[in-house]
Amino acid sequence: MDETTRRRSGSETKAEILRVALEQFTERGYEGTSIRDLAVTLGITKSSLYYHFANKEAIVRALLDGRRDEIDDLIAWVDEQEPGADLVRRAALRWVESTGRDRVQGMRFAHANRPIMQKLAAEGTDRRSWFDVVVDRVLPQTTSRAERLRAQMAFDTVSAALFAAQGTGASDDDVLAAARDATVRLTGA
Structure with missing residues (x-):
């Protein structure tokens, strides 16, 4: 059996559904993409897709769970570091x-699909608040509100650069370079 006709495992199918959904939701919008659209693109039946995800919102929740795992990994790394004045810079950088194509695509999705992101945030899935835990770990309790805000901004530079780059033709490399520079500037002495 060649690679094109090989059956995917359940985990491979689920990963492929997430990849295709992220692309389609970003390009066509969450509301503009149906389960049928996803199934056709994937070459599977709607019932096969429903076997893995109850609905489109469940797909978005699974995508956000992946981002939450990345935050948890960052928190674990921070917890292993020596405290110091440069910890916020090291952690933000x-x-x-660590921002790769999937995370950039996820941020584009979030920018393009505010209604579903706001709905999930209202239900307690606010990805921006996840960084509060990181900021709490990298800054002393006595840090001023302005310094805390700068630290939170330092962790959000890729998203800000993506927003600023809309309609400019900037590449992902341009966006990441601008984000790195902004992070350094925000976390400077």
């Missing part, structure tokens, strides 16, 4: 440097 680690976050920016």
Whole structure:
């Protein structure tokens, strides 16, 4: 059996559904993409897709769970570091440097699909608040509100750069370079 006719495992199918959904939701919008559209693109039946995900919102929740795992990994890394004045910079740069195609695509999705993101945030799935835990770990309790805000901004530079780059033709590399620079500037002495 060649690679094109090989049956995917359940985990491979689920990963492929998430990949295709992220692309389609970003390009066509969450509301503009149906389960049928996803199934056709994937070459599977709607019932096969429903076997893995109850609905489109469940797909978005699974995509966000992947982002939550990345935050948890960053928190674990921070917990292993020596405290110091440069910890916020090291942690924020680690976050920016670890940004790959999937995370950039996820941020584009979030920018393009505000209604579903706001709905999930209202239900307790606010991805921006996840960084509060990181900021709490990298800054002393006595840090001023302005310094805390700068730290939170340092962890959000890729998203800000993507927003600023809309309609400019900037590449992902341009966006990441701008994010790195902004992170350094925000976390400077």
